[in-house]
Every structure is written in C-alpha cells, then in structure tokens.
Amino acid sequence: MKELRARSLQWVLVRRLILLQAATLLIFIVLCVAALWIANPRLLIDNEAAVDALKNAVYRDSNGKLIVHETEELRSFREEFPNVWYIIRDSGGQSIRFGNVPDVYNKDFGGLLSEVDHATLGFSEDDLRPEAYIEKAATKAGMMQIMAATRSSRGETEGLEVNISATVDVARNPDGSRNWEKALPALAVIIAILLLPIILVMGATTLVTTPAVVRRSFAGLVDTADQAARIDIDTRAMQLPVKRVPQEIAPLVHAFNQTLARLAQGYDRHNRFLTDAAHELRTPIAILRTRAELLKKEPQSVRLVQDIERLSHLAQQLLDHQMLDRPASERQIVDLTELVSRVAADFAPLAIEAGYDLAFEPSTSTIHVEVNTLQIERALANIVRNAIDHGGARGTITVAIDETGGIEVRDEGPGIPAEEHENVFEPFYRLQPQSRGAGLGLNLARQIASLHDGTIRILNGSWPGARIRMQLPVRS
Template identity: 85%
Template structure:
C-alpha cells in the first residue's frame, strides 16, 4: 500500500496567497475599467485646463468683435498660473491675445492646424520653448480655436516636470461605432502585458517571503512537536507547552496533554496493582516454601518446590518492574567489573545447585559507566537467572566484562534460534511453554538497558549455547 504523503501547510498557504493576490488584482482592474467606462472621465493637464477655463469666457461685444471676459473661473486660473497666455481665433481671422506669447506661437500655423480639432504642440527636450495645447471649441462667440499654455518658457518650471500621456483609439466600423471584435484581442494582449509583470513580482515576493513568515509563525509548534517526540515511558507525566503554539492548534495540544495525563494515571494504577499483587504473593509463597521443605524427600515434593520457586521468581520480576520508574538523578559512576563480580558471587550458589560451574571474566581495564546501580544489577541478575533456567543444567555459565562497557552472559545449553532472537525479548514470551521461566526477565533487562541509552542483543556465532550482551555507554 502506497504511503500517503502529508501536505505541507506552508506551501498550501503560499499557493493560495499567490492565487488570492492575482485574483484580487484582476478583480480590481476589472472594477476600475468598469468604473472608467461608466464615468467616461477626461483627465486634463494644465494646458488643457487653461483652454477649458478660457472657453467659458469667450464672447462678442456689441459690434461683433471677439472678446474674453474676466470670469471667476478664468481669474482663479490666472491666480494659480500667473504665466498663462493664450490666443483665441475665429473663422473670420479675428483673434484675442493675452500674456507673454512666445514668438513661435504668434505665427500663422497654416491650414492644417486651422482645421485641427485638437493638438498638442511640443519641441525637443533641449528646446526651452514651452509646450502648448490647441483645441477647437464651441463658445458664445461661435466655434473658435484656442491656443494656450501656462508658461512662456521651460525655465519657469518648479524644478520637476512629469508628463504622462496615454492615447487609446479603438477600431471603428464605417458608421463610426466601435469595432470590438478587432479591439478586444489587442486589448487582452495589452492587459496581459500590463498584468503579467505585476503578477510575477507579487508571486515572487510571496514565494520568497511567505515561507519565512510561516516558519517563524510555526516555530512554537515545531518546538512543541520536538518535545512530543521526546516523550517516553519515563516522561509520561510531561505536559506540552501551549504558550508559543498558534491559537488554532492550541485545542489539539490541550487534548494531547489531557490524553497524556489519562495515560499516566492509567499506567500508574496498573503498576500499583502489579506491585501490590506481587507483595501480597510473597507471604503465601514463603509459607508454601516452608511447608514444602518439611515434606518427605519424594519426587512429588521436589517438583512442588520447583513450582514454588518459579512462582517466587515471577513475583520478584513483577517487583523488579518498579525499578523502571526510578528517577535518572539516582545514577552514579561505577566500575562495571565490580558490579559483575558482585552479581557472580550472589548467583554462584544457585548456579552450582542447578548443576553448573560459574565463571567470571573481568575487564582488562577499568570500565566506568554512569548508571542506576540497582537497575543494572537487576538486569544482569535476570540475564544470569535466564541462563540458569535455560542452559541445560550442565556446563559453565560465564559472566564476562570488557572495557567497552559490555557485559556478556554465556551458557553451554541448547542456545536460542536466530529467528527467535527478537521474540524472546517480548514480555511473557517463552521458547518452551512448559519451561520454568516466566518470560519477563529478558524484557525487563532490555527496558533497563534502553533507559541507560544502552543496548542488549543475542550474539550469533558457531559456539555452543547462548550469548547475551548488554552494552552501556562508557564514561571517560
């Protein structure tokens, strides 16, 4: 079955932000175009505004001569543009002039400009002569041409001049109506040319900045996830912090903390039950052992003593599980050789009684490890007890310590099949259902080794019997 890959929230946000920005920009342009289409505005620059102000002031006197009244609009415009000048001409050749008119505009422009509806007259950038605007307009005096500008020279500028010019001419049919079939493709290309750079810039900016912003926003969540990954059986009461977690994720963290608390409580109740049960069993087991030892030496009484011993060993292993909850601050640095020799001395009588010889091989150099002494001692004791129970009842059981922080327990029994090397570490798993062991010793030893960042494994080789090696980190 193909593993489903989780989606990256960061890149989902990036993609959606880019699409949202592009859609927002497109909607804004469409709405702006619609508003301009409905309003049909006309943007006037200064020279065109001068013509518009003069237009309402053009009239004729009682003799039919062309005059320009001093209207309020024209007076206000002159106040804002004191250098304004203009020439008003009608079709009969009459004209009215005002202001400091440059010589080039005082000439007759000929028939072309005389027939023009509107025109902008300008010169090269190095020429100081100003730009002017010409427009044929309808006034009280009839149709006239007005030529106007707000200054007589480019020297009169305020220091910065910005000219923006845009002309849009839509294809038309013979009757003068707009031909949109021809205009729309070109208009679409123009819009794409205008929009594409904006979309690319916005998309690139979003692509570069959003991941950093998202990572920074999720920094608290990432740290909380790292802390959650460090939770194990020894830190089951730990609670994840919610201070730096995003508000949307906080309910999930609270629910996780509550689940941890319930699991810790359940584990503690279960552990207390096992401990209490094991303690309660010790007294009746001791009474049974005493009474069985008083029986006559018969095969049935010997088997009864073995069964009682097995039951006593199981109760002890249940009590040993209490050791897993010992805090880490009870660790101290010891010589592994000393611990191994002490366990060998404790189990020598039991091994000899079961028919074995017990040998101890110390490390050639000091093997210093930082451990909870009681836990490691019980782990090693379970390995030795396992060898006594399953070593075949003969041969030599060897406890060997080396300078690499390793302890090996070897026997000369039937050994453990390779395919069972991992299974035997499971709780209550036994190779032979009728064996004396309870199936907890190796599991307890592995858990203790893991608590000390160590390992425990069954070695494979051509030798006879089983070799189980526990290795702990060495302190220099």
C-alpha cells in the same frame, strides 16, 4: 500501491499566493476599466482646462464683435492660474487676446493651424517658451479656435513639474462610433503586455520570499516537532513548548501536551498498581512457602513448593520493573568484576542445589563502569536465573567478564534456537509453555541494559547450551 506523498504547505502557500495576487490584480484592472467605462471621464491638464473654461465664456455683442464674459468658472480659473493667457479667433479673422502672450504665438502660422481640430504645441526641453493647447471648439459665438496656456514661460513653474501623456485612438465606424470588434483584441494585447511583467515580478518575488517567510514562521514548529520525536517512555512527562509555535498550530500542541500528561498519569497509575500488587503478594507468598515447607516431603508438596517459588519470583520481577524509573543521577562508578562476582556468589547455592556447577571467570584487568548498581545486579540475576531454570539441570554455568565490559552467562543445556533469539526478549514469552519461568526476566534485563547505553543478545556458535552476553560501556 504507490505511497502518496504529503503536500508541502510551503509550496501550497506559494502557489496560492501567486494565484491570489494575479486574480486580485486582474479584478482591480477590470474594476478600474468598468469604472472608467461608466464614468467616461475626461482628464484635463491645465492648458486644456483653460480652453474648456473659455468655451462657455465667448459671446458676440450686438455688433457681432467677439467678447469674453467673466463667468464664475473663468473667474475661478484665473484666480488659480493668474498667468493664464489665451487667443480666440473665428473663421472671419476676428480675434481676442488676453494676458502676456509669448511672441512666438503672435506669429502667423499659415493655414495649418486653422485646420487643426486640437493639438498641443511644445518646444525642446531646453527651451523656456511654454507649451500651449489649441482646440477648435463650439461656443455660443460659433466655431472658434482657442489657444491658451497657464503661463508665459517655463520659468514660472513652482520647482517641479510632472507631465503624463497618453493617447488612445479607438477604431471607428463610418458614422463615428467606436468599432470595438477591431479594438478589443488589440486592447487585450496591450493589457496583457502591461500586466504580464507585473505578474511575473509579483510571482518571482513570491517564489523567493514566501519560502523564507514560511520557514521562518514555522521554525518554532520544526523545533517542537524535533522535541516530540525525542519523547520516549523515559521522558513521557515532557511538555512541548508553544511559545514559538504559530497561533494556528498552538491548539494542536496543547492537545498533544494534554495527551502526554494523560498517558504519563495512566502509566504511573499502572506502575503503582503493579508495584502495590507485587508488594501485597509477597506476604501471602511467604506464608504459603513457610506452610509448604512444613509438609511431608512428597511429590505433591515438592511441586507445591516449586510453584510457590515461581510465584515469588514473578512478584519479584514485577517489583524489579519499578527500578526502570530510577533517575540517572543514582549511578556511580564501580568495579565491574566486583559487582558480577557478588551476584555469582549469591546464586552459587541456588545453582548447586539445582544440579549445576557454577564457575566465575574474572577479567585480567580492572574494569570500571558507571551504572545503577541495583539495576545491573537485577539484570544479571535474571540472566543467571534463566540459565538455572532452562540449562537442563546439568553441567556448568559460567559467568565470565572480558576487558571490553562484556558479561557472558553460559550454560550447557539444550540452548535457544536461532529463530527464537529475539522472541525470548519479549515479555511473557516462553519457549516451553509449561516451564517455570514467567517470561519477564530477559525482557527486564534488556531494558536495564538499554538504560545504560548497553546491549544484550544471544550469541551464535557451535558450543553446547546458550550464551547470553550483556555489553556495558566502559568508563575510561
């Protein structure tokens, strides 16, 4: 079965932001179109507004002469645009002129303008003559052609002028109504042309900026994750920092820190219990040993003494586990040959009593290592004790040191099968269920070696017995 890959939060955010931006833009356009459709506004520039203000102000007097009333709308417009001028003509040739009409608009343009419904008259950019708007409009005096402008020259601007011009002509039916069936496809294409560049720019910007923003936002979370990956049994009390973690992730980090604290407390309680239990056992075990040694030398009493010794050894190993929590600051530089020779000398009487010869092979040169002396002594003691317990009670147990910082303990017993080389380092694992060992010695030795950046393994070879090698880094 194919393993499912975890989703990338970064690209999920990018895709969703692009879709959100596109949807927001589309909704905005739809709302604007709907608002314009409902309001049906008419946008007027200044010149068109002047014509619009004049439509309701044109009358005829009793003699049929054209006149312009000063309506409120026209008066307000003149106040806003004091330079406004206009020309009003009817079909009969009557006209009204007001303001400073430029000379160009006083000329006769022929019959073309009389047929125009509406138009904007303009000149080149370098020409100072102003634009004007002309429209054929229905007034109270009849159909009139009104030409108007808010200034007589382009020099009358206030410094900046912005003109926006857009013409939309929708297909119409014979009755003059809009033919949307023809207009909508073209309108859709126009809208797509206008929106597509915007969406592409927004999408490209999102693709470029969002990953960087997300990475920067999650930088603190990445650092926290790296620290979490380095937590092990020796740093169980560590608390992950939340200062640079995103606010949404902070509750998870707090919960993880609380879990770490509970685990550390539980581990410490467990260790204290084992230590206290081992200490409490030592006294009754010592009393039992003393009483057993006073018994007559019979097979049952000998087995009893051996069982008491095994129980005492197990209690000592439980106490040895307490040493794993010793800080690295307690280490010191020592002569490895001197340390190992001391352990070998301590176990020599026990090995001889068990039926072995004990040999010590020192290194030809001085080797210095930086270690916690008590921990290394206990690790080496467990290895030697393992050889005594499982070496077959015959032959020679050899403790050797080489120049690379390796310590080997060799026996001439039945050995350890190759398939069991790793299993014997597991806690409470024994090759022979009825053996005297408790199955903790080699496990403790490996943990101590690991604390010192060293290794411990069982060597393979054609020699008789087992060879266990502990390698420690040499101090140059």
